[in-house]
Amino acid sequence: MKRTMIATSAAALIAGLTTATAVFAGEEDELVIDGETLVTKAPAPEGSPFSEVISGWRFRSDETQALQMDDFDNPGMIYVDQGLDLWEAADGSEGKSCADCHGDIAGFAGLRAAMPKWSEELGTLATMEELINYSRTEHMGAEPWKWESNEMLSMTAAIGLQSRGMPVDVATDGPAETWWEKGREIYYTRFGQLDFSCANCHEDNYGNMLRADHLSQGQINGFPVYRLKWGGLGSIDRRFKGCVEDTRGVPFAVGSDEMKALELYVASRGTGLVIETPSVRQ
Amino acid sequence: MMRNLHVKEWGIAFAALFALSLPAMAETAPGDVAFADGAVEQSLTGGAGDAENGRAVFVDRSLGNCVTCHANSDVADVPFHGEVGPTLDGVADRWTEAELRGLVVNSKMIFEGTIMPGFYVKDPAPRVREDLVGKTILTASEVEDVVAYLRTLKE
Numbered sequence: 001m002k003r004t005m006i007a008t009s010a011a012a013l014i015a016g017l018t019t020a021t022a023v024f025a026g027e028e029d030e031l032v033i034d035g036e037t038l039v040t041k042a043p044a045p046e047g048s049p050f051s052e053v054i055s056g057w058r059f060r061s062d063e064t065q066a067l068q069m070d071d072f073d074n075p076g077m078i079y080v081d082q083g084l085d086l087w088e089a090a091d092g093s094e095g096k097s098c099a100d101c102h103g104d105i106a107g108f109a110g111l112r113a114a115m116p117k118w119s120e121e122l123g124t125l126a127t128m129e130e131l132i133n134y135s136r137t138e139h140m141g142a143e144p145w146k147w148e149s150n151e152m153l154s155m156t157a158a159i160g161l162q163s164r165g166m167p168v169d170v171a172t173d174g175p176a177e178t179w180w181e182k183g184r185e186i187y188y189t190r191f192g193q194l195d196f197s198c199a200n201c202h203e204d205n206y207g208n209m210l211r212a213d214h215l216s217q218g219q220i221n222g223f224p225v226y227r228l229k230w231g232g233l234g235s236i237d238r239r240f241k242g243c244v245e246d247t248r249g250v251p252f253a254v255g256s257d258e259m260k261a262l263e264l265y266v267a268s269r270g271t272g273l274v275i276e277t278p279s280v281r282q
Numbered sequence: 283m284m285r286n287l288h289v290k291e292w293g294i295a296f297a298a299l300f301a302l303s304l305p306a307m308a309e310t311a312p313g314d315v316a317f318a319d320g321a322v323e324q325s326l327t328g329g330a331g332d333a334e335n336g337r338a339v340f341v342d343r344s345l346g347n348c349v350t351c352h353a354n355s356d357v358a359d360v361p362f363h364g365e366v367g368p369t370l371d372g373v374a375d376r377w378t379e380a381e382l383r384g385l386v387v388n389s390k391m392i393f394e395g396t397i398m399p400g401f402y403v404k405d406p407a408p409r410v411r412e413d414l415v416g417k418t419i420l421t422a423s424e425v426e427d428v429v430a431y432l433r434t435l436k437e
Contacts, residue, residue, distance in 0.1 A: 193399070193414045195406040200397040205366050211350040212362040249409040 027058050027207075031276070033069055038165055042272040049203055050217065053272040059206075059216040060282055064228065068280040076157060076226035076278025079150075079233045083158025086151060092142025098155075101139060105162060112163035113275050116264050118175040125179045125260050128156045129235070147254050153224050153233040160224065160277030168221050168270045176264060179257075183265025186258060192249025198266075213282075218243075219270045220263065222279025229282060236263050309422045312404045320392030321380035326402065326422035336431025339424050346401070346420065346428055356435060367398060372437030383429045386420075401425060 031038045040055035057065060067073050087105050090097045102108070112128065119126035122134055132155055133144035145152040172180040187198045201210070202218035209215070223236045230238075237254040240262060244251035252258035310316075310326045325331075339346045341360050348354070353363035354370040377385065384391055388400035400406055401420040420428065 190407040191409045192407055193405075193410050193417070193419060195399050195403075196397065201366075204397065209362070209365045211364050215366075244409070245411075247407075248411050248414055249407070250411055 029058065029062075029065060031055070031057050031065070031069065033071065033164075036165060038276060039167075039272070039274045045271050048269065048271070049199075050269070053219070053270060054206070054217055055221065055273055055276065056216040056219050056281055057222070057276065057279060059214045060280075064280060064282050067226075068276070074226065074278065074280055076224070076233055076280060079154040079157045079224075079226075080161050080278060082150070083154035083156075086155055087158060092136065092140035094139065094141045096140050098135070105158060107162075108159050109162040110166055110169075112160040112277055113166045113169045114171070116179075116260055116267065117171055118179075125176060125257075125264060127236075127255070127260055127263060128159065129255065132156070132159075148235055148238055153235065156235070157224050157233060157278045160275065163275040164277060165274050167274050168267060168272070170264060170267045170271070172264065172268050179261045179264050180268060182258070183261035183263070186252075186262050187265055190247075191244055192247030194247045194249075196247040198243070198262075217269070218266065219273060220266050221270045221273045222276035222281075224278060226278055226280045227282070228280070233278060236266075312402050312418050315387055315402065317384055317388075317391050318380075320384045320389075321378065322383040322387055323380045325426055326383070326387070327426050329426070331423070331426030331428070331430030333427070333430040333434050335424075336427035336429070339420065339428050340431055345424060348428075351398070354435070370432070370435055372435060374433050374436045377432075379429060379433055382432045383425070386425050386428055386432075401428075 031040045038055075040058050042053055044050040044053050057068060067075070071077050084105065087098045090100070098105070116125050116127045118124075119131065119134075122130060124130070126134070129145075129147055129152055132152065136142040137144055145155070170176075190197045190200070198218060201215055206215050206217045220236050220239070223239070224233045225239070226233050227239075235254075237259045240259060241251040241254065252262075308328060310324065315322055315326065316324065337357070340348045340354075341357050343350075348370070349357060349360050349363050351364040351366040352368065352370045353365060356371075357363075373382070381392075385398075387402040389396050389398040390400060399419060402418045402422065402425050404416055404418055
């Protein structure tokens with residue numbers, strides 16, 4: 001039985017190598033935007049389950065890759081433009097805009113790279129969405145935006161873009177540590193009728209074809225992401241939800257503690273990569 | 283009168299449906315499958331499977347969906363074979379019928395920690411979608427059909 005196992009895995013490996021090379025020459029491509037090369041493959045840091053961290057961009061077809069290499073072609077940039085308009089727009093009972101207090105949005109360079117992070121003010125591990133809504137309700141006297149609304153996605157894209165090219169740098173110690181551990185536990189737990197954990201696909205099988213889909217490491221350094229399948233921008237939680245649904249399981253609620261813990265843990269697995277917001281995927 | 287007749291008709295229809303759904307022989311329930319070294323000797327239905335239907339179950343995305351992970355030259359007409367699992371060409375030369383049945387029912391009995399779902403296991407993990415709670419991916423007869431089909435994959 002053991003010999004059979006080895007023989008079949010070797011055959012699968014050879015089949016995999018030839019298919020991947022033929023179909024996805026893009027695995028060795030470099031992501032260059034405006035003359036700047038973004039790190040899409042790097043040695044994994046100590047303690048990482050990977051030997052090297054690889055951006056989801058490398059797993060995509062040449063056509064999809066090209067969309068992210070030119071900001072005029074990147075459909076996510078339309079949302080960024082909307083986000084920049086919202087940044088300047090006064091809203092709520094205080095009649096203030098984001099810009100009135102925060103000035104140039106470029107001042108938020110580095111924020112996306114550190115998300116999610118513990119917030120003393122909110123008393124929780126905060127996502128970008130929660131920080132934005134906190135400021136809207138507490139500082140502007142405005143209504144919070146819905147998680148997956150056009151406004152929220154536009155704003156997270158605009159703020160996220162300020163960190164493009166900056167290394168992923170999430171804190172996993174201090175008050176964030178228990179969240180990180182919870183996230184890791186979820187990552188390795190199998191869910192649904194199909195009995196899959198995140199790790200089954202994105203740690204054990206990245207690089208392999210799942211039907212016509214090239215399995216990636218499930219990195220989240222490019223969110224919010226413009227997905228061709230969605231025909232629009234989407235949040236990390238939307239993507240996680242889709243993944244759990246693919247296991248024929250019940251996803252965690254958007255914005256729930258489970259989702260936030262998973263976001264922190266998955267973000268930390270991307271240490272070594274840089275922010276790509278807004279990225280483009282299939 | 284009309285109303286009574288209506289109820290009676292439905293009653294007959296239900297009785298007929300119930301009779302049809304009764305297995306010809308005693309079917310083994312998901313929790314009662316007897317494994318020996320990962321293999322399952324007994325047919326889950328007590329009878330032989332239909333290889334032709336097994337091929338259909340094999341490729342059907344909502345049933346076996348086997349192509350998503352396994353390459354198989356016999357279904358070369360179906361595009362995009364996966365490479366997560368081993369290729370199934372000649373699988374009948376490598377495994378006995380009982381082993382193939384065990385692998386389809388619950389491959390984790392042979393390959394601990396494998397990604398491959400158990401196709402005749404109830405509620406294997408937490409958070410199973412509500413409409414699927416208590417249900418297996420394939421029925422007993424579908425498992426037997428797939429096993430019969432896999433038996434034809436010889437090199």
